[in-house]
Amino acid sequence: MIKIVDLHKSFGKQKVLDGVNLEIEEGKTTVIIGRSGGGKSVLLKHIIRLLKPDSGHVLVDGTDITKLNDKDLNEIRKKFGVLFQGAALFDSMTVGENVAFPLKEQTKMKDSEIRKIVADRLRAVGLTGIEEKMPSELSGGMRKRVGLARAIAMHPEIVLFDEPTTGLDPIMTEAIDNLIIDTQKNFNLTSIVISHDVESIFKVGHKIAMLHEGKIVEYGTPEEIRESRNPVLVQFLSGSTEGPIKII
Amino acid sequence: MNRASTAIDNLGRSVLRNVEEMGRILLLFISVLSWMIRPPLKLRLIFKQMEFVGVKSIFVVVLTGIFTGMVMALQGYHGFRMFSAESLVGSTVALGMTRELGPVLTSLMVTARAGSAMAAELGTMRVTEQIDALSVMAANPVKHLIVPRVIAGVLMVPVLTIVADFVGILGGYFVGVPVLGINSGIFVKNITRYVDLDDIYNGLIKAAIFGLILSLIGCYKGFNTSGGAEGVGKATTEAVVLASISILISDYFLTAIMF
Amino acid sequence: MFSISSEAKVGLFVLVGLIILGYMSFRVGEYGFGLKKGYLVSAVFDNVAGLEKDASVQIAGVEVGRVEDIRLEDGKALVTMRIIPDVKLARDVTALIKTHGILGEKYVEIVPGSEWETYLEEGERITSVERQADIDRLLAQIGAIADDVKVVTTSLSNVLGGEEGEESLKSIVRNMRDMAESMNRIVEQNDEKFSTMLTSLRNASVQMEKTFSSLNEITAGINKGEGTIGRLVKDESTIDKLNKTLASLQQITDKINEGRGTFGKLIHDEETADNLNETLSGINRYVTKAEQFRTFLSYRGEYLFDTSDAKSYLELKIQPKEDKFYILGIVADPRGRRTVKDTTTGGVTTRTEEWERDKVLFNVEIAKRWKDVVLRGGLLESTGGVGIDYFAFNDRLQFTFEAFDFDTDRDPHLKAYAEYRLFKHLYLSAGWDDFLSDEGNESPFVGISVRFEDEDLKYLLTSAPIPRD
Numbered sequence: 001m002i003k004i005v006d007l008h009k010s011f012g013k014q015k016v017l018d019g020v021n022l023e024i025e026e027g028k029t030t031v032i033i034g035r036s037g038g039g040k041s042v043l044l045k046h047i048i049r050l051l052k053p054d055s056g057h058v059l060v061d062g063t064d065i066t067k068l069n070d071k072d073l074n075e076i077r078k079k080f081g082v083l084f085q086g087a088a089l090f091d092s093m094t095v096g097e098n099v100a101f102p103l104k105e106q107t108k109m110k111d112s113e114i115r116k117i118v119a120d121r122l123r124a125v126g127l128t129g130i131e132e133k134m135p136s137e138l139s140g141g142m143r144k145r146v147g148l149a150r151a152i153a154m155h156p157e158i159v160l161f162d163e164p165t166t167g168l169d170p171i172m173t174e175a176i177d178n179l180i181i182d183t184q185k186n187f188n189l190t191s192i193v194i195s196h197d198v199e200s201i202f203k204v205g206h207k208i209a210m211l212h213e214g215k216i217v218e219y220g221t222p223e224e225i226r227e228s229r230n231p232v233l234v235q236f237l238s239g240s241t242e243g244p245i246k247i248i
Numbered sequence: 249m250n251r252a253s254t255a256i257d258n259l260g261r262s263v264l265r266n267v268e269e270m271g272r273i274l275l276l277f278i279s280v281l282s283w284m285i286r287p288p289l290k291l292r293l294i295f296k297q298m299e300f301v302g303v304k305s306i307f308v309v310v311l312t313g314i315f316t317g318m319v320m321a322l323q324g325y326h327g328f329r330m331f332s333a334e335s336l337v338g339s340t341v342a343l344g345m346t347r348e349l350g351p352v353l354t355s356l357m358v359t360a361r362a363g364s365a366m367a368a369e370l371g372t373m374r375v376t377e378q379i380d381a382l383s384v385m386a387a388n389p390v391k392h393l394i395v396p397r398v399i400a401g402v403l404m405v406p407v408l409t410i411v412a413d414f415v416g417i418l419g420g421y422f423v424g425v426p427v428l429g430i431n432s433g434i435f436v437k438n439i440t441r442y443v444d445l446d447d448i449y450n451g452l453i454k455a456a457i458f459g460l461i462l463s464l465i466g467c468y469k470g471f472n473t474s475g476g477a478e479g480v481g482k483a484t485t486e487a488v489v490l491a492s493i494s495i496l497i498s499d500y501f502l503t504a505i506m507f
Numbered sequence: 508m509f510s511i512s513s514e515a516k517v518g519l520f521v522l523v524g525l526i527i528l529g530y531m532s533f534r535v536g537e538y539g540f541g542l543k544k545g546y547l548v549s550a551v552f553d554n555v556a557g558l559e560k561d562a563s564v565q566i567a568g569v570e571v572g573r574v575e576d577i578r579l580e581d582g583k584a585l586v587t588m589r590i591i592p593d594v595k596l597a598r599d600v601t602a603l604i605k606t607h608g609i610l611g612e613k614y615v616e617i618v619p620g621s622e623w624e625t626y627l628e629e630g631e632r633i634t635s636v637e638r639q640a641d642i643d644r645l646l647a648q649i650g651a652i653a654d655d656v657k658v659v660t661t662s663l664s665n666v667l668g669g670e671e672g673e674e675s676l677k678s679i680v681r682n683m684r685d686m687a688e689s690m691n692r693i694v695e696q697n698d699e700k701f702s703t704m705l706t707s708l709r710n711a712s713v714q715m716e717k718t719f720s721s722l723n724e725i726t727a728g729i730n731k732g733e734g735t736i737g738r739l740v741k742d743e744s745t746i747d748k749l750n751k752t753l754a755s756l757q758q759i760t761d762k763i764n765e766g767r768g769t770f771g772k773l774i775h776d777e778e779t780a781d782n783l784n785e786t787l788s789g790i791n792r793y794v795t796k797a798e799q800f801r802t803f804l805s806y807r808g809e810y811l812f813d814t815s816d817a818k819s820y821l822e823l824k825i826q827p828k829e830d831k832f833y834i835l836g837i838v839a840d841p842r843g844r845r846t847v848k849d850t851t852t853g854g855v856t857t858r859t860e861e862w863e864r865d866k867v868l869f870n871v872e873i874a875k876r877w878k879d880v881v882l883r884g885g886l887l888e889s890t891g892g893v894g895i896d897y898f899a900f901n902d903r904l905q906f907t908f909e910a911f912d913f914d915t916d917r918d919p920h921l922k923a924y925a926e927y928r929l930f931k932h933l934y935l936s937a938g939w940d941d942f943l944s945d946e947g948n949e950s951p952f953v954g955i956s957v958r959f960e961d962e963d964l965k966y967l968l969t970s971a972p973i974p975r976d
């Protein structure tokens with residue numbers, strides 16, 4: 001489905017991605033974990049070519065998107081739904097318009113149909129009847145959930161979630177995790193989730209990848225990860241300050 | 249020696265940077281043009297921008313126009329009185345407004361009001377990943393964000409300019425005739441005598457070009473913002489400065505070509 | 508809540524803009540619309556300096572077209588004009604270039620012709636072109652006049668400043684003194700004769716009285732028709748003759764009026780009139796020149812308290828320009844002047860001091876005025892010196908300080924006083940003369956002076972021969 005080959009990316013002198021190799025399986029949920037500032041969001045942006053790699057390839061269904069022209073890229077992008085880390089809601093639009101945006105842009109649905117879908121998605125994330133509110137009137141957690149609603153509005157083939165549960169209360173976290181699992185099952189989604197929440201990782205993920213110092217240092221099923229002896233993983237999962245992951 | 253060479257080096261770099269920036273603005277313009285002719289046009293977005301750029305600028309533009317006309321009449325009167333040519337005040341105000349001050353002051357006001365807002369808005373959208381979100385949803389940001397703004401700028405600045413021309417002449421009239429005691433018939437007669445249709449139309453063409461410049465630069469600066477809130481502030485300032493300078497410089501050349 | 512959509516607002520705004528644009532275009536383009544369809548005529552001018560493309564073409568001040576093009580043709584300017592279709596130009600119209608006001612722009616004026624049978628057609632040429640006294644020529648004339656004025660003023664300054672002028676001024680003063688002296692002499696010498704003259708005058712008046720009474724008698728006689736004159740007047744035929752004489756006189760004046768006869772021709776000839784005009788304007792110029800030129804004559808008497816004597820001044824002030832004047836004066840100082848003479852005989856130098864009374868001293872000064880201050884310098888009481896006057900209350904009050912007679916072994920002669928104008932010609936003054944004197948000459952004084960402007964002298968002086976260089 002998605003294949004990342006030897007991806008390199010630096011910002012100035014800072015090497016963020018240093019040869020990432022990763023295969024995302026179709027119809028599965030892959031969780032990417034790693035320390036804060038480790039380059040997870042950067043990796044995610046490469047998958048939809050919001051960033052161009054210094055070298056390496058990203059293959060989506062066999063096409064190398066790093067070499068695509070705008071038109072073909074747009075066709076590929078229509079397969080994706082993305083939840084950004086900061087939600088990235090359009091300030092100038094209401095919540096309803098935000099969620100409706102991909103539907104209006106990419107389909108020829110009637111307004112009434114669109115309204116129905118919007119209401120349905122908002123209900124799914126626990127925000128019934130806030131269509132007319134502006135994003136600036138929402139809390140951080142609410143914004144994130146609206147972003148999630150927007151990301152899955154289209155039922156895209158692939159969904160990228162950048163920290164979908166960060167900043168939510170435990171009940172809401174549970175609900176969102178379930179939402180991700182359900183949509184994945186119902187629509188056979190391929191999803192990539194970035195998360196720091198250890199509980200969520202094991203609950204949601206079919207595969208887990210650990211990004212450390214620009215490379216994928218561990219990849220496997222939740223069980224494999226849990227039993228891994230890799231000191232990076234051990235430290236990360238236990239939340240210890242002692243180990244190869246340095247806090248500077 | 250060393251210092252001199254670094255100075256020259258820096259100079260070269262900054263020239264190169266400016267040339268590069270000009271090139272990028274030009275490329276953006278071409279991309280805007282290509283997206284403009286590709287249907288469907290986002291009419292609702294265009295109207296929204298037209299309202300913002302045009303309708304909401306009426307107040308400042310009218311105020312600027314009126315006072316410019318008034319002060320021109322006052323100053324012109326004192327100058328012309330030395331040659332007993334007070335009757336030329338009206339035509340001076342009218343010519344000055346239609347040819348230069350109408351287009352230039354209007355676009356400077358719109359730059360300050362709307363050009364800066366474009367840069368700030370797009371800058372914020374950039375740093376909060378809204379532009380990325382647009383791209384990801386296969387909605388071209390140039391088409392969605394820049395085309396409506398540029399169209400609004402090109403269409404609305406001339407309309408604002410004609411309003412500024414008109415109220416400027418009115419302002420000149422109110423200072424010239426009741427306050428300074430110039431004969432109203434002669435005042436109006438001299439305006440129609442000396443002002444040509446071409447003066448008005450060329451002024452409006454200028455205004456359209458200024459509208460293009462200010463919206464394009466506002467969008468360019470906003471679109472290429474980086475560095476959070478501070479970056480947005482910087483982009484806004486740079487947009488206003490660059491747009492104002494470009495308007496004034498291009499005004500010279502446009503005047504040289506047109507009149 | 509009632510709200511207007513963006514579309515409506517924008518639409519309304521654009522509509523308002525279009526209406527304003529339409530209105531302005533209509534007002535400004537009043538001529539523009541009809542003109543595009545107009546026909547072209549051209550004219551060749553010697554000089555079209557200042558005429559621009561799109562300049563107005565007018566008949567009797569009404570715009571009938573615009574200048575379409577200006578080109579050079581055989582060293583002359585070919586001006587093509589577009590004329591409104593409904594204005595027809597006769598074949599013999601005259602085109603001339605005029606100026607609006609002094610600084611206004613140039614335009615083409617077309618003077619209508621009289622041949623109304625055929626009109627100028629598209630592309631035809633106006634053959635009659637006239638030069639107009641325009642501002643350029645006017646300015647050139649003004650320049651020439653200014654040159655004349657300069658010549659006059661230079662010669663004037665030569666008169667007053669040059670040696671010749673100095674000489675003529677000197678002779679004027681000399682003449683005046685001579686005249687006064689001889690008058691005096693005449694009066695003194697003929698004292699006796701004057702009294703006899705007066706007695707005879709008195710006698711004459713008695714005689715006159717008698718004569719008048721007899722005259723009265725004669726006229727009464729005439730009235731009655733007595734005597735020769737009486738008869739003449741009463742005679743009918745005499746009156747007839749008189750009437751005839753008057754009639755022929757009338758004929759003569761009639762002829763003159765009609766311009767017949769030599770005299771009549773002279774009066775009616777244009778050239779004569781021109782000559783007369785020129786003469787008059789010449790006189791005018793002369794008068795204006797004299798107008799600026801003013802002369803003042805004044806007498807001052809100062810009573811010196813310490814010497815109980817009076818010091819007298821007679822001064823002539825010549826003022827060729829408002830802020831510049833010359834003073835010529837004579838001063839009689841009762842204290843006289845001390846002259847020091849060193850005589851060396853056989854190696855011994857003896858210094859003899861002489862007091863010369865009754866010596867006439869001279870004032871010759873040149874003065875310039877800046878607002879309320881006058882600075883002057885030259886000869887003061889026959890010695891080099893300077894003076895400063897300050898005027899207050901519209902020149903009614905004057906403060907003066909003078910310093911002169913800068914001899915090395917004496918203190919200079921300093922004088923300070925104030926003068927107040929009491930009436931038109933009468934001034935009172937008070938001050939201190941020679942207050943630094945080391946010879947006991949210092950003295951407070953009060954003075955009185957009369958001063959008047961001399962109109963006749965002015966003409967005398969301005970008509971003095973002007974030396975040419």
Ligand SMILES: Nc1ncnc2c1ncn2[C@@H]1O[C@H](COP(=O)(O)OP(=O)(O)OP(=O)(O)O)[C@@H](O)[C@H]1O
Pocket residue numbers: 011016034035036037038039040041042043085
């Ligand atoms: N556009 C950019 N320009 C320069 N540096 C960037 C840019 N985007 C990211 N970086 C840098 O790349 C590194 C990785 O950033 P990234 O956002 O991928 O971190 P992350 O793993 O998502 O962290 P977190 O879990 O806190 O979101 C950071 O050090 C960041 O400073």
Ligand SMILES: [Mg+2]
Pocket residue numbers: 040041042085162
């Ligand atoms: Mg991140």
